[in-house]
Amino acid sequence: MNNFPDKKTIYLTFDDGPSKNTIKILDILKKYKVKATFFVCGNTTEFGKKVYKRIVNEGHAIGNHTFSHNYKVIYSSEEAFLKDLKKLENFLFSVAGVKPKIIRFPGGSNTSIGKKYGGIKLTERLTTKVLLDGYQYFDWNVSSRDATKVTQDKEIIINSVLQDVKDGGNIVLFHDSWPKTTTVEALPTIIEELLKRGYRFDILTKDSFYVHFL
Numbered sequence: 001m002n003n004f005p006d007k008k009t010i011y012l013t014f015d016d017g018p019s020k021n022t023i024k025i026l027d028i029l030k031k032y033k034v035k036a037t038f039f040v041c042g043n044t045t046e047f048g049k050k051v052y053k054r055i056v057n058e059g060h061a062i063g064n065h066t067f068s069h070n071y072k073v074i075y076s077s078e079e080a081f082l083k084d085l086k087k088l089e090n091f092l093f094s095v096a097g098v099k100p101k102i103i104r105f106p107g108g109s110n111t112s113i114g115k116k117y118g119g120i121k122l123t124e125r126l127t128t129k130v131l132l133d134g135y136q137y138f139d140w141n142v143s144s145r146d147a148t149k150v151t152q153d154k155e156i157i158i159n160s161v162l163q164d165v166k167d168g169g170n171i172v173l174f175h176d177s178w179p180k181t182t183t184v185e186a187l188p189t190i191i192e193e194l195l196k197r198g199y200r201f202d203i204l205t206k207d208s209f210y211v212h213f214l
């Protein structure tokens with residue numbers, strides 16, 4: 001019951017931007033005419049605002065990854081998390097005219113970091129609460145492993161994705177923060193191979209196929 005797509009579908013997702021790598025990723029996506037989903041954080045610079053607008057204008061989806069991404073703050077209480085989430089929501093609305101209904105929890109919905117700061121029940125309360133409030137949250141079922149090192153080996157990123165994709169829905173986790181240069185380098189090979197294998201690319205919406213760890 002999670003809207004399993006009837007075709008081989010890839011949902012590319014990029015967390016933690018905007019950064020200079022986001023621009024390079026947008027250029028690559030444009031070249032291959034592929035759409036993706038960006039779970040962004042708060043960046044109040046002119047550069048950041050430009051990137052949010054470009055993501056929206058080029059037909060990609062923007063998701064809410066909290067304004068601060070500060071584990072200690074967002075996972076200190078339910079109120080603190082929702083306040084940070086709303087802060088980004090309002091900011092994105094003022095800058096790019098969008099109020100994302102899609103969320104990715106920093107660290108994932110079952111994050112041990114969330115449990116460390118907020119207690120074992122906090123993450124459970126948060127997932128229930130956001131669904132009740134009309135959001136959908138997305139974990140992933142394919143990891144590029146680009147977060148297990150500050151800058152991961154390009155070949156590891158390529159192989160991790162290409163080995164783990166399967167028929168049906170694939171929500172692929174990448175990061176587009178500033179050290180993730182090899183994620184950018186790995187992306188063309190990954191897209192070319194997946195197109196060759198007959199996958200279609202789609203953006204996440206509130207009603208999309210989803211993966212929940214919790």
Ligand SMILES: [Zn+2]
Binds near residue numbers: 015016065069106107
């Ligand atoms: Zn993150």
